[in-house]
Amino acid sequence: EVQLLESGGGLGQPGGSLRLSCVASGFSFSTHAMSWVRQTPGKGLEWVSSISDTGARSYYRDSVKGRFTISRDNSKNTVYLQMNSLRAEDTALYYCANYIATTGGFSLVYWGQGTLVTVSS
Amino acid sequence: DVQMTQSPSSLSASVGDRVIITCRPSQSIDDYLNWYQQSPGKAPKLLIYAASTLQSGVPSRFSGSGSGADFTLTISSLQPEDFAIYYCQQSYSIPWTFGQGTKVEIK
Numbered sequence: 001e002v003q004l005l006e007s008g009g010g011l012g013q014p015g016g017s018l019r020l021s022c023v024a025s026g027f028s029f030s031t032h033a034m035s036w037v038r039q040t041p042g043k044g045l046e047w048v049s050s051i052s053d054t055g056a057r058s059y060y061r062d063s064v065k066g067r068f069t070i071s072r073d074n075s076k077n078t079v080y081l082q083m084n085s086l087r088a089e090d091t092a093l094y095y096c097a098n099y100i101a102t103t104g105g106f107s108l109v110y111w112g113q114g115t116l117v118t119v120s121s
Numbered sequence: 122d123v124q125m126t127q128s129p130s131s132l133s134a135s136v137g138d139r140v141i142i143t144c145r146p147s148q149s150i151d152d153y154l155n156w157y158q159q160s161p162g163k164a165p166k167l168l169i170y171a172a173s174t175l176q177s178g179v180p181s182r183f184s185g186s187g188s189g190a191d192f193t194l195t196i197s198s199l200q201p202e203d204f205a206i207y208y209c210q211q212s213y214s215i216p217w218t219f220g221q222g223t224k225v226e227i228k
């Protein structure tokens with residue numbers, strides 16, 4: 001059974017940092033690309049960042065570029081999201097998900113249950 | 122960024138009804154379109170990828186169609202477990218973007 005378990009969420013100060021982790025099991029982690037997606041009541045679902053299976057390539061939405069860093073440790077079946085210079089608008093439920101290439105682009109196949117990040121002083 | 126517009130934003134339907142949800146991107150995205158279902162308190166679940174291909178394990182009452190800039194998700198006979206929020210998502214260009222969601226409620 002595929003499982004993705006996020007952790008590391010909590011209360012962060014504006015301008016502060018948090019590090020999210022997502023531990024995967026039940027599939028061949030090192031051959032799957034991974035993503036972080038966040039959700040808020042106001043903005044809905046928002047893709048944040050993705051990383052290739054080897055970690056050689058990473059992608060970010062503009063609003064987090066230069067502040068967030070995605071990385072992975074295939075020996076630990078874990079993907080990370082280092083979040084620096086936190087802003088109030090980063091407050092959200094953060095999901096990790098694996099994605100696959102299909103005949104029609106990329107699809108987010110398995111999702112974790114999310115970890116809640118709240119940015120507030 | 123490609124803007125994804127879903128309609129309607131919400132609908133009320135009865136068990137057994139046929140439901141159609143529309144998704145229109147702000148530009149052509151070929152068939153780089155996914156549909157997800159999110160039940161209360163749960164993570165999104167992939168239903169359909171590449172606009173019309175059913176994800177493994179998803180009931181055949183779900184179907185997707187369209188290409189370019191006009192897509193639909195159809196539920197042929199609504200079941201109690203289908204009351205949820207449905208999202209479309211494009212992977213044609215980064216940033217991947219989602220529609221605002223369509224909430225399917227019980228009439």
